[in-house]
Amino acid sequence: MNSSSSVAIGVCIAGKGIKCxxxxxxxNKIVPGxxxxxxxxxxxxARHICTLWAMNIRKSIERSGADRxxxxxxxxxxxxxxxxxxxxxxxxxxxGELYxxxxxxxxxxxxxxxxxxPVRFVNDAIGFAIGGQSMARDTSNVVYIIIEDGFGSGFISNGYPVLKGANVPAGGVVYNLPFKDGIAEDFFSANGVLKAYQESGGKxxxxxxxxxxxxxxxxxxxSEIFQQFGQDLGEVLAPVLKKFNASKVVFGGNLGRELDLYGEQFRASLATHGCTSAVEKESDEQDLFVVGGAQLTKDQYWMSIESLLPLMD
Structure with a gap:
């Protein structure tokens, strides 16, 4: 059996379900099985949601082989x-029933x-970023971007989230950055890509x-839609990455991880705007949302980020 001090349960909640x-x-790796x-x-x-969440967490506990x-x-x-x-x-x-x-x-x-x-909570985008840094053990500045239903972000410096300061957008979020006739999330999200396709005449x-x-x-x-997506994404993120002095940007999410479709244009757009950050996508081997959630159970780490919780969107 695993000892109680070495195993925690990481949980990722999304609009369509739970992963744990x-x-x-x-x-900092998921226990096999x-x-x-x-x-x-x-x-x-509320009863339905909490019961199913707990049921799945219990399954992970049982499959972990841990006594505690x-x-x-x-x-x-x-x-x-x-x-x-x-x-x-x-x-x-x-x-809404959890209000x-x-x-x-x-x-x-x-x-x-x-x-x-302890049972602890963090914003999902921040959890993703924490998970990435716990795997990489990187002390440089790294930006994590999630593109799914929304456009999430996590700024990490020396292993810890950054949500305020002159070198990050307000709240450490990029979804509301101005772009064209709206905000970034209008374009860099599942709905944004689908809308671009439909506006190009696609049916x-x-x-x-x-x-x-x-x-x-x-x-x-x-393909043309995704190429434009990459070019526009570089235009929005280049100044953000440069200001944060990011060594790299890591993409995740159902759409974000599809770098094969837009990565070439994104990298070219970054270069055009003088940004030298490396570009990566999340590993297929570990779920960073889950791994990041588990890090919250480390008391020393938790105490270091606890003051940031009220700032999370």
Whole structure:
């Protein structure tokens, strides 16, 4: 069995479900066989959501081979009170039934955890970034970008999140940066790519996954959409990366990790704007959201970032 001090449960919450796994805190790698993924209705009742979350976490605990766990750490999207573990969602379709629900207490109760076992929460994009840095053990400045339904970001310096200061956008977020006639997230997201395709006259593909597949098969119109996507993305991120003196930018998310479709144009756009940051995508071997969540159970690390929780969007 694994010892209680070496294994924690990392959890990633998304609009369509939950992913969780036991993580070895010595190696920062997922314990083989402990990864669990399940769909959960975001418009369900608080009882439904919390019960299914706890059920999946319990499966990871059971599969970990650990007699005890060091804690549970969530990478979870806002709106959320990350300090107290309370949902602040107001939209029914996005965990609206968790509004003012103490998720921490509900999970502790359903898992039957001892009071000294920590259950902690962080913004999902920050969790992704923390996970990436825990794997890389990199002390340089790195920017993590998630492109899925939204356009998330995490700025990391010397292993810790940066959410304020002259060298990062307000709150450490890029989704609301001005671009064209709107904000960046209008363009660099699943809906943004689909809208660009439709505005170009495309009618064949009705969702982002089908667009991605078409791009990989060389569909000319779709390939052109992704090429423009990469060029525009470089225009938006180049000044941000330069200001942060980022050694690299790491992409994740269902759309972000598809660098084969837009990476060449993105790198060229960065170069055009005088940015020399390296460009990478998340590893397929480890889920950074999950690994990042598990890092929250390390008391010393948690105490170093706890003051940042109220700043997380």
């Amino acid at each position: 796994a036991a993580v070895n805190l010595s190696t 402990s990864f669990v993924e399940s769909s959960v209705r975001a418009d369900g009742s 766990i060091a804690g549970v750490g969530f990478s979870i999207p806002g709106n959320f009170d990350y300090t107290n573990g309370v949902g602040l969602y107001r939209t029914k379709a996005k965990f 003012q629900v103490n998720v921490k207490d509900e999970i502790v109760k359903r898992l039957g955890l001892d009071y000294e076992v 064949m593909f009705i969702n982002t996954r089908s667009l991605i597949n078409a791009g990989h098969h060389g569909h000319a119109q779709v």
